[in-house]
Amino acid sequence: MSQQRIETIQKWLKDQNAEFAFIQSKANLFYLTGFRCEPHERLISLFVFQDKEPFLVCPNMEKPLISQAGWAYPIIGYSDHENPWELINKYLSTYSFEQNIAAIEKEALSVARHEQLQNLFPTFTFVNCEQGIMEMRLIKNEDEIAILREAAKLADFGVEVGINAVKKGRTEMEILALIEYELKKKGIAEMSFGTLVLSGENTANPHGHPNTKQIKEGDFVLFDLGVVVEGYCSDITRTIILGQPTEQQEQIYSTVLKAQEETLHICREGTILGDLDRKARSIISNAGYGEYFPHRIGHGLGSEVHELPSLNETNNDRLQVGMTFTIEPGIYLPGVGGVRIEDDVLITKQGHECLTKFPKELQIIHS
Incomplete structure (x- = not known):
């Protein structure tokens, strides 16, 4: 189920000329990964790319549960003393992008997390992916x-x-x-x-x-x-x-x-x-x-x-x-x-x- 939904998002990204989608709302994460939890202040996020493997970012304590939910792609785990954005930046250091466009959940994404994304991708513009995902869920x-x-x-x-x-x-x-x-x-x-x-x-x-x-x-x-x-x-x-x-x-x-x-x-x-x-x-x-x-x-x-x-x-x-x-x-x-x-x-x-x-x-x- 997750595979099919990931592929649908990938097709949507190609149609939008967007390099990737950054997903972190509870319901959309569940829909795309099968994993449902309340992250509180901790970052749990999904990166989906046009033609690369998606990956999840989560606290180390959640990794076993995510695997149990059936997630078969890479997971970047972090401890509470670590900065997950630094780990994301390191993971993405070998990636190259042609279109400087990314998709985000504009209704759900906090200003603070948007600023973190903007720091990682200073030349990117951001489009809204919520409507596309909601139409999938409809x-x-x-x-x-x-x-x-x-x-x-x-x-x-x-x-x-x-x-x-x-x-x-x-x-x-x-x-x-x-x-x-x-x-x-x-x-x-x-x-x-x-x-x-x-x-x-x-x-x-x-x-x-x-x-x-x-x-x-x-x-x-x-x-x-x-x-x-x-x-x-x-x-x-x-x-x-x-x-x-x-x-x-x-x-x-x-x-x-x-x-x-x-x-x-x-x-x-x-x-x-x-x-x-x-x-x-x-x-x-x-x-x-x-x-x-x-x-x-x-x-x-x-x-x-x-x-x-x-x-x-x-x-x-x-x-x-x-x-x-x-x-x-x-x-x-x-x-x-x-x-x-x-x-x-x-x-x-x-x-x-x-x-x-x-x-x-x-x-x-x-x-």
Whole structure:
């Protein structure tokens, strides 16, 4: 897998007349090498050339894990007392370049590391390779889809644990801890993002912060979580209510559910991505809640929990078989609460498949 992806990058470099690509973001490194870790302040980077062997730069402590991940090319290891840039410079001293162009991840690369590269290659100009790599990552193969299905299944499980734990007087953080504890028992070492368990007025914040607030009768309770399985992420949101809902709460929920279901109905090859956002937005706006739907309908999903495509109303790209993304309309009413329903979606030749399958009908919990 790494070999094929490296060759694709090499072809892209030739098309761009770029001598090499310098890759150091966590997700892109994983995609191209099979190795996933959190390097903290230490440099882990990949150099890919048009027609030379690629090599990795990493702390010596990571070398065994990189080899275990299947990386078969050279590795430059360094200890904490060594300067990796000096080792890179020494390794490259015999290389000659004709085009003074290199590719970097402009969104992910720090100013400090860009300056180090510029010191090594003072005559070079730098182009952005992120779009090219993201387009490679856009369409998932069968192996990736199988992993994403497993990640979605475990996200379903996490929501089930959370809902079963809801009762009057229990805190958001208590339920959150139980969800992650049960997932860790199943071998999940990493969540896709910080798990959200929000209740009452806290659900009116799309990215609210769980706290020690006790859940009370009449509260919406919103769960937003995902897990990382073999380097791939899932992302699900479900909203329930503790006790008898008000007429307004029922209306908000039914509007979000309708927006999600009708948007899913048009998820098929060839659909313009912006149409997905417009479909959900029109339903929510027609119900009188347009100003309370402040975010796009969804985002791409893969080795990052947010990647291409961006499902906003200005995106005129079309859905392709093998794309994976979320559909997640929401209504967030200050002083009342919010509802979001989110699924992970795969575009297939037949239309689409929801990878997350936990029921979406309003669940009313009686404690």
